[in-house]
Amino acid sequence: MNEELLAEYQQKFTCGFVQAKEVFPACIEEAHSTLSAEGVKAYMEGANFLCKIGMGVEPVLIYLEIMPEIARHIGRGTMKMVSDYSYKLARSPNKKALIPFLNSLSSICRRIDSIEELQRYFDILEEYINKTQTVIHGHHSIHESPGMVPLLNSIPQLISKLCLEGIRNFIDYGARNYLNAPEEQIAYFKLESHDAKSIIIRERKGTTFKDVERHLVMLKDCMWDCDLPMQTFSTAFDQLRKPVPYLDETLIAVPDVYQDDNGVTGLNRYRAMIAHMMAHKKWSTKLMADNFAPHMQLFISLFEDSRIEYLAIRRYPGLKPLFMALHPYPEKGACDDSKQSCLRYRATRMSRALLDESFDPQNPLLEEFRERFHQIMQEKGEDSTTQDMARLGSDFYVKSRKQSSDSLPDVFFDNTEVSYRDDNRYIWFHYEEYDEPDEIMPNEYENEEMLVENDGGLPPRHYHEWDYLSESYRPDWTTVYERLHPSGDAGKIDRLMDKHDGLAKRLKKMIEMLKPQNKKRIRFQEEGEELDLDIALRSIIDFKSGQAPDPRINYSHTSDSRNIAVMLLVDTSQSLNERLQDSSQTLLELAEEALAITAWTVDQLGDKFAIAGFSSDTRHEVRYQHIKGYSERYTDEVKARISAMEASYSTRMGAAMRHAAHYLEAQQAEKKLMLILTDGEPADIDSKDPQILIQDTHKAVEELKHKGIYSYCITLDPNADDYVEAIFDNHYTVIDHVEKLPEQLPQVFMKLTH
Secondary structure (H helix, E strand, O other): OOHHHHHHHHHHOOOOOHHHHHHHHHHHHHHHHHOOHHHHHHHHHHHHHHHOOOOOOHHHHHHHHHHHHHHHHHOOHHHHHHHHHHHHHHOOOOHHHHHHHHHHHHHHHOOOOOHHHHHHHHHHHHHHHHHHOEEEOOOOEEEOOOOHHHHHHHHHHHHHHOOHHHHHHHHHHHHHHOOOOHHHHHHHHOOOOHHHHHHHHHHOOOEEHHHHHHHHHHHHHHHHOOOOOEEEEOOOOOOOOOOOOEEOOOOEEEEOEEOOEOOEOHHHHHHHHHHHHHHHHHHOOOEEHHHOOHHHHHHHHHHHHHHHHHHHHHHOOOHHHHHHHHOOOOOOOOOOOOOOEOHHHHHHHHHHHHHOOOOOOOOHHHHHHHHHHHHHHHHHHHHOOHHHHHHHHHHHHHHHOOOOOOOOOOEOOOOOOOOOOOOOHHHEEOOOOOOOHHHOOOOOOOOOOOOOOOOOOOOOEEEEEEEOOOOEEEEEEEEEEEEEOOOOOHHHHHHHHHHOHHHHHHHHHHHHHHOOOOEEEEEEEOOOOEEOHHHHHHHHHHHHOOOOOOOOOEEEEEEOOOOEEEEEEEEOOHHHHOEOOOOOOEHHHHHHHHHHHHHHHHHHHOOEEEEEEEEEOOOOOEEEEEEEOOOOOOOHHHHHHHHOOOOOOEEOHHHHHHHHHHHHOOOOOOEEEEEEEEOOOOEOOOOOOHHHHHHHHHHHHHHHHHOOEEEEEEEOOOOHHHOHHHHHOOOEEEOOOHHHHHHHHHHHHHHHOO
8 A cells, every 4th residue: 555545544534542543554554455445434434433432542443453354254334333333332331341342353253254143243242231231220220231341251262162142042041040140140251150161061062971971881881891980071161271081090081072073973073082092991001201201202102092093993993984084184294394393293194104004104204114013013913012102102203303393382283183082191100290199189170169068978969950931951050969867766756656556557458458469480499389290290201211300390489579669759848847737746747757657658568769858058059868768678777867857948849859860760660759748839049930940840850751750749738739730740649638648648659659
């Protein structure tokens, strides 16, 4: 651009800020070289307009810098869109968000391709503002949206992981769930909260580990005979070092989600990764890292990776096309720039040559080591060792070393990452590693959130919760803490049974009728109840003909047994402390009586059963107390726990049911029944909309049904008709006269299991 044209543009640039005038020549030069005359005109108009909106020079500087590239990519119409929306923000309570908004545009526009998509981004921001701006009643004033600035600061990270629709869902979730909690809303949009990370993971496209966990565990256990647990790490957030799958002596760490890659599905990428790490576990041995230079370790690792994959392919040939589809194919000459280190490039080409016979390395050294590698594998097979590869890798590094460039800080990375391979920590150890106890480093991928003190209980478990408004799950929304219920006086339960002696006798008659009556004959018994004449005659004939007689000449009988597993889940919320009308007895004491009689009834029938109580103090603390486990007998110890039941807090029923189902689902039984005893609707102090927990509990009932678990509710709430059918359909009983609960609860159970 000549000086005359520059002077003309400078004359038209009417902004009075000195800093803007200083950077203008360089910016208009770029605009002139990339935009049409109409585009440059729109660019100038937008810059002049931003100078006059009263927000200082910074918005103008950002606009001048970013807009030529954005307009070239999307169109000159973006100029007016950006300046108009900037003015709108500047004149709103959210004017502090103007600078972060402008800073977010470069990241957004790198991931979209049209003006319509940019307008969609503006609309998403407007939806959030409309939901979260607070009006101060009586003063007619509007306060800013508390999470607007942190949201816009997080947009570059969000757009790198999510599409625009995913970002809309992410923002909508934060706006709805933290509408009246500004501090939590800010933490959410700063991506600091566990919920934010969970929603990003949910909205990402690809195959999540949770979706395929069962399949991968079976693959690992059956094909590789490995019982190590698997743990996920998140790839959705910026970290100092990109996390990589790894195997150690205690666990297998895998990514939380895999997107399709080069025609390979996310599931198959998981399969390749598991196969590689399991091959390490089966065939790799340890090497002392202190004996080898870091660069040498790189090449030793690549030869060892190739060796164990060669053996895995020989055992399971179907792995080869999978490995090859995911393994980079670095072209010759791609790293000829002497200003970069080509170590990784050489390692990846060597790795490809070792596994792919059709790969032409066009390099005598690579050919030589490919031949040496295959000679070892053909001669030794599974008897080859990690030490063999250490010798090959060390030799290759020495012969391929480039003194002038290998140690350069700028490393060539393009097309060199073998994404399904782990970080090889399994094969390396250090002589002084963790020499002192206080030097032990934490797991680098472990959740950073502190665990709530759990009084010696089991680690907390997280469960989704259904949001009927958005028709989606709130991922890992509730936290369940489980403990063994404390014990009291077992004699109290025996006294209750004596009190209901007449009821017990009536129940016993019903139990006898329910017990299996059909007899099955079991033949071919050496010892039994009666002689099996057919077998006895055959044995006599065999004996007289000189053959060995069959000694199994008796038979016995057995009854067709019931095959039922039951979970008695008891609501122990604060409302159970209320006293019955015209009585000194509380609902809790009545529930204890009913539970004791029902437990005795189930035990008499011989069914497998467990008992648990639950209450909640917000979604962060759902308390689940084990009263009786499936493996326990109904003994004085269990009775002592029933006698010590206490009532407190609220009723987050859906989370408790999901956790109870975790244990019930594991039981081997033809019929699985969850019997819930409660005195009110699902509720908690942090849930303002009563329908939230009602609809979530209904969703939990549906989930259990899909797992083969039948849910039934016994409620003591006389007003339960208003909500209980919405949760359990017609699978419920309302006890109108609560004093009859000890009699009716076991009878309901027997009807359900008849």
